[in-house]
Amino acid sequence: MDKVKAPILIKKGAEANLYLTEWHGRKVVIKKRLAKKYRPSRLDNQIRTYRTTHEAQIMHEAKNAGVPTPTIFLVDMKKTTIIMEFIDGKQIKQLFSNISVDKRKKICFKIGELVGRLHEYGIIHGDLTTSNMILNSEGKIFFVDFGLCEKTKELEAKGVDLHLMKRALQSTHFDFADECFKAIIDGYTEVVGSDTAKNVLDKISEIKKRGRYVAERKEGN
Amino acid sequence: MMKKSYCLGIESTADDFSVGISNFDGKILANVISAYIPEKGGIHPREAARHHAEVADKVLEEAFKKAKIKLKEISIIAFSQGPGLGPCLRTGATVARALAAYLNVPLVGVNHCVAHIEIGKLTTGAADPLTLYVSGGNTIVSAFDSGRYRVFGETLDIALGNCLDVFAREAGLSQRAGLPFGAMVEKIAGKGKKLIPLPYTVKGMDVSLSGLLTATVNLLKQSTYSLEDLCYSLQETAFSMVTEITERALTHTEKKEVLLTGGVAANKRLQSMIKYIAEEHDANFCVAPTQFSIDNGAMIAWTGILAYRHGVTTPVEKSFVRLKWRLEEVAIPWIK
Numbered sequence: 001m002d003k004v005k006a007p008i009l010i011k012k013g014a015e016a017n018l019y020l021t022e023w024h025g026r027k028v029v030i031k032k033r034l035a036k037k038y039r040p041s042r043l044d045n046q047i048r049t050y051r052t053t054h055e056a057q058i059m060h061e062a063k064n065a066g067v068p069t070p071t072i073f074l075v076d077m078k079k080t081t082i083i084m085e086f087i088d089g090k091q092i093k094q095l096f097s098n099i100s101v102d103k104r105k106k107i108c109f110k111i112g113e114l115v116g117r118l119h120e121y122g123i124i125h126g127d128l129t130t131s132n133m134i135l136n137s138e139g140k141i142f143f144v145d146f147g148l149c150e151k152t153k154e155l156e157a158k159g160v161d162l163h164l165m166k167r168a169l170q171s172t173h174f175d176f177a178d179e180c181f182k183a184i185i186d187g188y189t190e191v192v193g194s195d196t197a198k199n200v201l202d203k204i205s206e207i208k209k210r211g212r213y214v215a216e217r218k219e220g221n
Numbered sequence: 222m223m224k225k226s227y228c229l230g231i232e233s234t235a236d237d238f239s240v241g242i243s244n245f246d247g248k249i250l251a252n253v254i255s256a257y258i259p260e261k262g263g264i265h266p267r268e269a270a271r272h273h274a275e276v277a278d279k280v281l282e283e284a285f286k287k288a289k290i291k292l293k294e295i296s297i298i299a300f301s302q303g304p305g306l307g308p309c310l311r312t313g314a315t316v317a318r319a320l321a322a323y324l325n326v327p328l329v330g331v332n333h334c335v336a337h338i339e340i341g342k343l344t345t346g347a348a349d350p351l352t353l354y355v356s357g358g359n360t361i362v363s364a365f366d367s368g369r370y371r372v373f374g375e376t377l378d379i380a381l382g383n384c385l386d387v388f389a390r391e392a393g394l395s396q397r398a399g400l401p402f403g404a405m406v407e408k409i410a411g412k413g414k415k416l417i418p419l420p421y422t423v424k425g426m427d428v429s430l431s432g433l434l435t436a437t438v439n440l441l442k443q444s445t446y447s448l449e450d451l452c453y454s455l456q457e458t459a460f461s462m463v464t465e466i467t468e469r470a471l472t473h474t475e476k477k478e479v480l481l482t483g484g485v486a487a488n489k490r491l492q493s494m495i496k497y498i499a500e501e502h503d504a505n506f507c508v509a510p511t512q513f514s515i516d517n518g519a520m521i522a523w524t525g526i527l528a529y530r531h532g533v534t535t536p537v538e539k540s541f542v543r544l545k546w547r548l549e550e551v552a553i554p555w556i557k
Contacts, residue, residue, distance in 0.1 A: 014468040043458070171371040
């Protein structure tokens, strides 16, 4: 952790604080999971250590799956800290409402392809929201925040992953959630094939029905 | 001639039958609650509905006595139209329709979840909070945006209160009037010391509690751990999960108030956790007083007034109960 100069806090998140700084001449982000004093310290340490290591490992693996992620430079388990590449771009969440329908559909299609690649590789992101995707100046979409990810190829996990994506769209981008999700599924289908995509979609509606107070016949409305 | 106006609200979504009376300024004149306590097992919808039908006239009578007003002074009848248990909802709706027809006043069907948030705001002074609503039937993290209460986080399966209740029943505890299962678990948990590793399942801004319940019940049956440690560990794990998603939603929505409501809001340990994260992000922490955080008629009466003032009434032919009426389906015209 040497040679880190005057880090600037860029985001005080729920999961971690993000600092921007220079490290060995590179622009980097330091992601530090601070202790959550509301929960018992043993449980808290367990969660933070697990998520830090897991996140670093899988962010690296995601590259093999063909999904752009920031490069990891250093993981400090004791300090539950990761130093990673700074991605110069914009959160998808921020630019979504200011672009044309076509552009948005294209981005969603691409997101769907990336999720498809992760799932084919056996990676479940676990927190697919438009805040966790960054579009850089070259038009490349990076996935970040792998703290809740899982390594599995189970249909159930894939279904939950996309169900959460859909829910995140509905709560944050309610005006065009449906068109976005449709484009994401199109992109997803392109990668995983229509048989798998259909199984995952069926799973999503099954997962939805497990929730509290869900009108069964309203799927797709 | 100035005529004082009041709204009478009927709540009957689950095990409580309640009548509340509110005036147009949000002054609550009465809030009478009668709880159905099953002899064995969980809520049987038909038995609960029978209880509601039996106590309805007494609860109404008591509400009018408390409010010190006459039946004909009521100018709106509001009722909990959903979500909830069919037979229970229908009993409340029937009482509401009969009263509205008899008095010849408008009927307003209210969404139960909206009502919890609105009474929480009224009684705590919160203006635009992120709400954690935790009860036997609901576990929802919600905030207002563009005309609706949006659901940012929720349970993927069972509700937090349900999780605690089922565990309490499995442990052989029995519910008594004035001492719900949640309060018993809280009391026993206070004597627990050892944190037993249990499944901690946060998925995005949602939680899953069914695995945690199953695991805790299995450990209970093996009798390796004391009931105190099990209650303590169950509470710590479940509450940490809902607190984590509430914090996630708080940083996502950047609201400046956090409102805790629903039956589980009475739990002091949960209160302290939510208070902690609210302070961490410079937000005000508010918790609805217990009689207004559990299921109550006052919240239906008050929300009925808010809706009525904005032209929302429910014609009898559209007053059928809506068992699965989700929070974000309801238009909220009273917030700009």
